[in-house]
Amino acid sequence: MKFLLLRGASVLVSAGALFLAGCGADGPVVWPISGATEGDFPLSSTFGPRVRTEDDVYDFHRGIDIAVPEGTDIYAIAAGRVSEIQKNTSAGGMLVKVDHGGYYSTYVHCSDVEVDVGDSVDAGEVIAQSGKASNGFAHLHFEIRKPGDNKKDCVHPLEVLPYTDKGAPTLEIGKVDMTNPLQPKITITARVGAGELDLRRVSVATFEADAGVILEGLTPLSERSYDTDDWNRTYTSSESDIVIDDPDNEGILVRPKKYNNTMPSYEVDFTFTGLVGTVTSGLLRIRAVATDVTGNVISVESH
Numbered sequence: 001m002k003f004l005l006l007r008g009a010s011v012l013v014s015a016g017a018l019f020l021a022g023c024g025a026d027g028p029v030v031w032p033i034s035g036a037t038e039g040d041f042p043l044s045s046t047f048g049p050r051v052r053t054e055d056d057v058y059d060f061h062r063g064i065d066i067a068v069p070e071g072t073d074i075y076a077i078a079a080g081r082v083s084e085i086q087k088n089t090s091a092g093g094m095l096v097k098v099d100h101g102g103y104y105s106t107y108v109h110c111s112d113v114e115v116d117v118g119d120s121v122d123a124g125e126v127i128a129q130s131g132k133a134s135n136g137f138a139h140l141h142f143e144i145r146k147p148g149d150n151k152k153d154c155v156h157p158l159e160v161l162p163y164t165d166k167g168a169p170t171l172e173i174g175k176v177d178m179t180n181p182l183q184p185k186i187t188i189t190a191r192v193g194a195g196e197l198d199l200r201r202v203s204v205a206t207f208e209a210d211a212g213v214i215l216e217g218l219t220p221l222s223e224r225s226y227d228t229d230d231w232n233r234t235y236t237s238s239e240s241d242i243v244i245d246d247p248d249n250e251g252i253l254v255r256p257k258k259y260n261n262t263m264p265s266y267e268v269d270f271t272f273t274g275l276v277g278t279v280t281s282g283l284l285r286i287r288a289v290a291t292d293v294t295g296n297v298i299s300v301e302s303h
């Protein structure tokens with residue numbers, strides 16, 4: 001039996017360069033700190049898997065973090081109605097939630113709140129002041145929940161906030177473990193730049209095909225994927241704070257590299273098991289695909 005695997009040629013399919021989301025029927029959408037549409041980059045943390053800097057613990061982050069000094073004005077991102085205020089959250093500080101009709105924005109670790117439940121707010125209206133988390137980190141934790149307002153409804157905030165998209169993620173086929181050639185373990189590395197942090201989905205497919213054959217259009221032996229929104233919906237309970245964020249879930253080992261707002265990119269290794277290898281003497285070929293929030297896609301094939 002022979003296999004050849006390796007980093008391959010890449011095929012890039014990319015959508016447009018500029019993407020402004022959220023300018024729907026309900027009016028403009030702005031960022032919660034700048035109150036503008038350019039974006040509060042660099043973010044300290046993005047939506048999705050991360051390694052907490054303070055204790056190296058794996059953690060699925062349900063929002064974005066924006067580091068700002070305590071007392072910074074926080075703006076409602078869009079017109080809506082204040083649906084919830086919590087005075088003392090276990091995460092630290094106060095929480096404000098705004099119902100925008102179809103989705104919710106949530107502002108956490110606030111030191112002060114300037115609105116009441118039931119108040120109508122406009123995009124860019126000051127609703128609170130920023131504070132710090134219980135660990136002392138001064139920042140705004142911001143979430144978008146859609147369509148419900150439970151933790152499991154959290155989606156990538158860049159699906160709603162406007163930003164300038166710089167193109168598809170970068171993607172590499174890394175280690176291919178053929179200890180059991182019928183069940184290869186394949187590691188895919190995906191990376192997005194600090195100016196966008198919009199990784200949404202990574203998938204891998206195995207094929208039996210001769211070297212050089214274009215895999216697009218062929219039926220894969222197997223295919224697996226990791227989607228940040230789906231992962232949160234699957235592994236977050238809506239009724240309690242119990243969270244099953246185990247990087248080994250589903251046979252997908254998720255290993256985010258450490259990231260903070262001084263780093264140029266956010267990178268995650270995904271090791272997929274449960275894949276099917278070649279059963280005869282054919283060549284194992286691999287295709288990996290990564291998608292960002294705006295739908296930019298990159299596809300990489302092994303030779």
Ligand SMILES: [Zn+2]
Nearest residue numbers: 063064065141
């Ligand atoms: Zn956070």
